[in-house]
Amino acid sequence: MEIKITKTTTPSEMPAEDKLGFGKVFTDHMFIMDYTEGKGWHDPRIVPFGRISLHPASTVLHYGAEIFEGLKAYRRADGGVQLFRPMENIRRMNNSAERMSLPEIPEQDMLEILETFVKLEERFVPKSFGTSLYLRPFTFGNDESLGVHAVKSATFMLIASPSGSYYAEGINPVKIMIESEDVRTVRGGTGYAKCGGNYAASTRAGERAAKKGYSQVLWLDGVERKYIEEVGAMNVMFKIDGEIVTPMLTGSILPGITRKSCIEVLKSLGYKVSERLFSVEELVSALESGKLEEAWGCGTAAVVSPIGKLAYGDKEYEVNGGKIGEVTQKLYDILTGIQWGKIEDKFNWVYKL
Ligand code: PLP
Numbered sequence: 001m002e003i004k005i006t007k008t009t010t011p012s013e014m015p016a017e018d019k020l021g022f023g024k025v026f027t028d029h030m031f032i033m034d035y036t037e038g039k040g041w042h043d044p045r046i047v048p049f050g051r052i053s054l055h056p057a058s059t060v061l062h063y064g065a066e067i068f069e070g071l072k073a074y075r076r077a078d079g080g081v082q083l084f085r086p087m088e089n090i091r092r093m094n095n096s097a098e099r100m101s102l103p104e105i106p107e108q109d110m111l112e113i114l115e116t117f118v119k120l121e122e123r124f125v126p127k128s129f130g131t132s133l134y135l136r137p138f139t140f141g142n143d144e145s146l147g148v149h150a151v152k153s154a155t156f157m158l159i160a161s162p163s164g165s166y167y168a169e170g171i172n173p174v175k176i177m178i179e180s181e182d183v184r185t186v187r188g189g190t191g192y193a194k195c196g197g198n199y200a201a202s203t204r205a206g207e208r209a210a211k212k213g214y215s216q217v218l219w220l221d222g223v224e225r226k227y228i229e230e231v232g233a234m235n236v237m238f239k240i241d242g243e244i245v246t247p248m249l250t251g252s253i254l255p256g257i258t259r260k261s262c263i264e265v266l267k268s269l270g271y272k273v274s275e276r277l278f279s280v281e282e283l284v285s286a287l288e289s290g291k292l293e294e295a296w297g298c299g300t301a302a303v304v305s306p307i308g309k310l311a312y313g314d315k316e317y318e319v320n321g322g323k324i325g326e327v328t329q330k331l332y333d334i335l336t337g338i339q340w341g342k343i344e345d346k347f348n349w350v351y352k353l
């Protein structure tokens with residue numbers, strides 16, 4: 001793949017590391033390539049970061065033909081930079097593309113794009129533990145016509161944002177509300193794909209929860225409103241009676257890479273992990289009997305996020321006295337340890353650049 005690079009003539013300052021939020025500032029460049037039916041992907045290029053121009057009838061603006069990924073470049077203690085399981089993101093992006101009738105990208109090409117881009121923007125990978133360069137690859141359909149069909153032309157882009165530690169002062173347990181009105185997705189729908197529309201449709205419930213003082217919602221399945229699916233934009237796990245339970249991947253749940261990694265770490269530590277249907281009744285009964293020992297969300301942005309309180313209807317339950325649990329903390333320490341290169345990567349997950 002020959003990537004044409006046009007460097008900016010006005011390089012920006014790396015923002016102060018203690019002031020980085022999440023996804024607010026961007027690096028100096030962006031990667032773009034175009035897709036045309038018959039011709040395939042073409043004109044891979046890195047150009048100065050800036051606005052893009054779209055035809056007003058562009059498919060993405062009307063029918064939401066968009067998919068994305070989220071992964072991070074981490075600064076190791078020795079100064080080097082590494083990615084965490086990038087092939088998992090690359091494969092998931094292609095699965096999302098297949099679902100949304102958008103063009104897939106050959107795995108090796110995508111890896112080369114990530115590697116070339118991160119190397120070019122290396123100075124934007126922050127150095128403090130917990131900070132990273134968040135990478136956001138995305139593809140959108142841009143046929144210049146209003147017909148509804150699989151797109152004939154698309155654009156792939158990669159942008160990057162130096163981001164702060166998700167938690168400023170350690171990981172604090174959050175308050176979560178079980179959502180019984182809206183659903184995130186349905187089986188047969190797009191839940192397993194990382195497509196923009198899933199997120200637009202989920203913000204209403206998130207906003208309503210925020211007004212009531214909760215950080216996020218716990219989603220129930222869209223068919224029976226019975227089985228637990230995810231928490232906000234994260235996968236969710238519970239420790240009940242010594243066993244770890246996480247919703248099985250039914251098609252409406254995003255197959256998280258952090259979820260997969262948590263399961264592998266937990267199994268290596270000797271925990272029994274059960275991926276199965278887990279009903280809200282079962283959760284409430286575990287809360288009431290005191291058998292629910294820990295609950296946490298997991299995803300790339302936050303790594304793990306302990307749940308300290310859970311509300312269902314007009315009842316509110318405390319989990320583990322509102323404090324982070326032992327397993328949640330252990331997972332956080334091991335995953336962040338591997339990601340930032342502080343502990344041995346015995347799973348062979350990191351990809352050094
Ligand atoms: N669930 C949803 C809906 C997400 O958007 C994400 C974030 O990417 C996750 C789960 C966690 O996935 P991962 O661990 O791959 O970041």
Ligand code: COI
Pocket residue numbers: 070233234298299300301302
């Ligand atoms: C995650 O990384 O856990 C996310 O949910 C990413 C989000 C910004 C879409």
